[in-house]
Amino acid sequence: MKIKAVAIDTHPENTAFLLREGNGYSPEQFQALRKIEIGNGEATILATLAIVDDTCLLDPGTIGLGEQAFRRLGLPEGTEVTFRQAPVPHSLEYVRRKIDGDTLDDTEIAEIIKDIAGYRYSPMEIGAFLVACAGFMTTQETLALTRAMADVGRVMRWDADIVVDKHCIGGIPGNRTSMIVVPIVAAHGLTMPKTSSRAITSPSGTADTMEVLATVDLAEDRLAEVVRKENAVLAWGGRVNLSPADDVLISVERPLRIDTFEQMAASILSKKVAAGSTHLLIDIPVGPTAKVRSKREAIRLRKLFEYLAGKLGLVLDVVFTDGSQPVGRGIGPVLEARDVMAVLRNDADAPIDLRDRALMLAGRVLEFDPAIVGGRGYARAMELLGSGAALKAMERLIDAQGRRHSLPQVGGYHHDVCSLFEGKVIAIDCHTIARIARLAGAPMDKGAGIDLMHKVGDPVRRGEVLYRIHAHSETGLAYARDLAGASSGYVVQS
Template sequence: MLKIRKVLIDSYPENMSFLFRGADGYGPEHFRALRKIEITHHNVSILATLAITDDATMVGPDEIGLGEQAFRRLGLAEGAVVSIAQATPPRSLEAVRRKITGDTLTANEITSIITDVAAYRYSPMEIGAFLVACASFMTTDETLALTRAMADVGNRLDWRAELVVDKHCVGGIPGNRTSMIVVPIVAAHGLIIPKTSSRAITSPSGTADTMEVLANVDLTLEQMQAVVIREKAVLAWGGRVNLSPADDVLISVERPLRIDTFEQMVASILSKKLSAGSTHLVIDIPVGPTAKVRTHREAIRLRKMFEFVAQKVGLTIEVVLTDGSQPVGNGIGPVLEARDVMAVLQNAANAPNDLRERSLFLAGRILEFDPALKGGAGYDLAVDLLTSGRAFDAMARLIEAQGPQTQPFGLGAFRHDVVANSPGKVASIDCHLIARIARLAGAPMDKGAGIDLLHKVGSTVQQGETLYRIYAQSQDGLDFARDLAVESSGYGITP
């Protein structure tokens, strides 16, 4: 029996616990057997990975330390008395081992795995094994089962409306922050659009990362519901409201492994939309030589997978293929992307036109879900909502409703200009490489890190002219990004 002590260590997503070596007469050999323990207080329990400390100021002999995640999930006050025991491995791990050997799993087996993942019974290594096994081979039926299981574990929102719209881009294109423009346009028309977003997986920023520059995105379920009722929309991080919680756990492991297969992508996106209560959805698949989806053939395969799963789970879906040949907008990274978004919403003269036009196109497709709207009228209505200022007003109200960001985020103080080695015309920009450079600079964790593109495809440049500027909030981040940019700028320039 040990008393709880909160330890200020962030081990997201894993539950971590800490014991003092020799506590209650235990020796090191006992602890080696307790790699993962079950911590119990009456009918409340969690599983946690165990670490041993020799620092008695951190955890006393009669205490058990809980990292921030474990302490919050157990939900008890400091000093509460708990018991510990060696944790029994989840039974669903047997299904993971079968998947590793190439077997096809049943829907029940996948549900068991996802239930255990959402309950934090898996270690990151065990989650990684499951993800890699699925990345090797996954059937369409397994993808459908994974989608349903992820949606069923966690909260399901019900807006009590026949039409709840949303949009999602599969990613792979830096700067493609259309959601923050589409959502206020659609909300200004009066359609319900509760946009929840995950943190960036392999990109320099996600919608939640960028919106966080302007407003609070870490909303409780009650706060999110209140915002949607008031403003018809929300732009929030989905992790806090427990929508498809297994997805956020999987993403935390996918991110460092840079795993993002089509099957896992479909399950992740559609499970989140189901959980958020969406009924109608537009999926944007950018296609380009350095995008996440490289060829038209790949895009068609992904589109069919989205359509199959969406039809089975009851979502009305439209999948559109867009140009993914180069980054969208000028800014890459949370602060720079927020700048571009607000420039478009404010109808500023220097607003990036490609971001504006792509957003209007997508907003138009969503607006046409409205049965009261004539077919083909969506784009013109989107233009009117934007140019009239009603979309900007909707965004301003949304920021106020979610809570304006009180912490000012500025551009990184460490900067480096990447210049053209020869004169000519910009013929291509490598999306994947530009995203890697921005991430090495510190984006999205460092909000002010990223890349400001000064030239896009078609621009004429002189030798020595700046192609883009790297921003970082540390010298190390700048050095990492600059070293990669020196190897290759990511720009193809033809004479």
């Protein structure tokens, strides 16, 4: 068979395509080969098989590879390959033992993760492993999982004694502090290669918002060049193969809504170790509609991070922040990028809560620098922001990554959600606001999202606008409007 690139995005799985007829196989034989091994002796991948009946897509004697499979195999189109039914992974026996309640050792967990990263597991098998781990997982198993995930894939190395990073565990719309912290830290001179994932359940991630301003899909050599030149980067981590097993696990975790502290910690720390970080700040927002809803839960998560980081050789600082409401005014890539740049420009109308939180976090990161006198990190962060040094660092970073000269615009369709009562805003449901913004089209539609006109503590009049929904289509606006009509996410007390 000769391979052919098929322009179908099957992320995150490898998918291969074969004609049902004309290749010398019966349909029954095709269907038996659910998972196949494809290669030519130099390179091999495992892929899920899909049967094609349209001869316009493939010719007899060719095997089509989706975008992911073709890139991962790394062979030119037209290369002769063979394929066979993929062997059943031996590590599935360990998954069955975990389902039965056994504790797995480091070697067994490492073998499972290696097979998951090699796409040897089906989504159902990955789901079985995740559910078994969610039921019970020891601290040692969590450490083994973190190490295994970090070791599978690329591990980056930097020519610096201190490589800093920060990570927020998420759940708070508009919390785009990394895009302010990174240029502040870069302007100071510390190395901060910030790689981020795209949004999965939120209206925007750091990579989605940075993509409004610059290219984030950077190959490894270009990413490294940007860091050498500018001390930092704000890039999508999926391109550089950092902890690839984590991306596969996340693709199954999210639909199942599995997000235990153990799996969260392993996911975050494996990515940071693989990115070459030596010092890490973890931001844990705590609030009634955040991922972490009580101080007790936050302390338990902090202790888990501290234990794992100590074993992995990471210097760690954990900070608890207010997770009671969204941060800033904009929810969605374009609107969040607007807020970030307003803070960096020191605009008078920049969101104060976003500015203050970013300065606090930047100060904590700067304190990793031995040259900073203890307690002076915040003052140094204020100096770098106020002087314009952080803005200049951000502009250089945008140019180095590839400035977007045609910027996406805010969606042309909008709907105002108004208060039904006169009184004071006493609560905002982060989860509901995020869902409304996503239904409007964020983050895929960069200009979709929500503009918040009021925050907790603000007085409002009956009929006054609480927030404005933006969308690029009438359909997206209708979905978001319907949800907002059922539950606005705001509690106004008269």
